[in-house]
Amino acid sequence: MRKVLTTERPSLEHAQLDTYSVGALVAALIEDQARAAQAVALASADIARAVEAAVPRIKAGGRLIYIGAGTSGRLGLLDSVELYPTFAWPSERALALLAGGPGAIYRAVEGAEDNDPQGAADILKLLPTANDVVIALAASGTTPYVLGAMRAASAAHALTIGMANNADSLVCAQAEIGITLDTGAEMVSGSTRLKAGTAQKIALNTLSTAIMVRLHKVYGNLMVDLVPTNAKLLTRAIRLTALATGADEAVAETALKACRFRVKVAIVMILRGIDADAALRRINESDGDVRAALKD
Numbered sequence: 001m002r003k004v005l006t007t008e009r010p011s012l013e014h015a016q017l018d019t020y021s022v023g024a025l026v027a028a029l030i031e032d033q034a035r036a037a038q039a040v041a042l043a044s045a046d047i048a049r050a051v052e053a054a055v056p057r058i059k060a061g062g063r064l065i066y067i068g069a070g071t072s073g074r075l076g077l078l079d080s081v082e083l084y085p086t087f088a089w090p091s092e093r094a095l096a097l098l099a100g101g102p103g104a105i106y107r108a109v110e111g112a113e114d115n116d117p118q119g120a121a122d123i124l125k126l127l128p129t130a131n132d133v134v135i136a137l138a139a140s141g142t143t144p145y146v147l148g149a150m151r152a153a154s155a156a157h158a159l160t161i162g163m164a165n166n167a168d169s170l171v172c173a174q175a176e177i178g179i180t181l182d183t184g185a186e187m188v189s190g191s192t193r194l195k196a197g198t199a200q201k202i203a204l205n206t207l208s209t210a211i212m213v214r215l216h217k218v219y220g221n222l223m224v225d226l227v228p229t230n231a232k233l234l235t236r237a238i239r240l241t242a243l244a245t246g247a248d249e250a251v252a253e254t255a256l257k258a259c260r261f262r263v264k265v266a267i268v269m270i271l272r273g274i275d276a277d278a279a280l281r282r283i284n285e286s287d288g289d290v291r292a293a294l295k296d
Contacts, residue, residue, distance in 0.1 A: 062131030069113035119148030141169020
């Protein structure tokens with residue numbers, strides 16, 4: 001008899017879920033979702049290992065490449081596209097492969113996740129290198145598309161990070177670094193868009209944000225490498241510059257205008273009392289590290 005994955009087993013805790021009052025139903029769902037964070041916390045050591053292994057490769061010019069199917073694939077895509085507006089991370093260096101292609105973003109593509117050779121073919125089109133970091137996502141940990149892509153990435157000597165919600169999964173076992181988010185049975189049997197998906201979202205937020213912090217995209221706890229592409233972000237850039245320097249917003253805005261709204265440059269301009277060109281040189285010479293750029 002085939003082993004039933006933990007994520008596919010019916011929850012014994014809420015066997016009469018359909019009989020609950022609306023209040024009780026909402027409370028139970030929220031309580032169950034909270035367990036996702038606990039599962040991520042238990043995997044913190046493996047997430048830290050993944051960050052430490054990824055940063056040198058990314059510094060050497062590598063890319064973040066996310067691979068998944070269904071909910072897992074969409075979560076990987078979400079993480080990849082949010083890195084540009086948050087950290088000015090180049091879009092061409094944060095790529096996502098979803099089983100079934102772009103159409104699978106909006107609706108399921110039947111059988112796509114079972115296609116091992118297609119996973120390999122899709123990642124090989126990206127010409128993976130030893131500096132790339134491949135994040136393979138599969139709640140079950142057995143998705144053929146993801147496994148095929150991951151094997152091809154490993155053959156190209158890319159760093160592979162597997163993330164799954166079942167213990168002893170193939171995705172984690174075959175990756176260089178495995179991150180098991182053991183979320184157990186879902187309240188709605190097999191619906192891994194629930195706490196398995198929530199755990200993956202938390203883990204991805206943690207992993208990519210920690211990498212960006214190590215790449216000097218954050219000063220203190222301020223996102224100083226954002227791209228101010230709209231009115232909201234322009235206002236945010238002014239506020240961040242003011243917070244980082246203690247200057248009032250008028251001074252912060254003047255500095256930002258002088259340096260084409262580059263927050264890091266504006267911070268160094270104000271705190272060092274120098275012009276935009278001199279501040280930009282300091283930022284470039286310090287590899288984007290604001291703290292280093294401020295030193296004598």
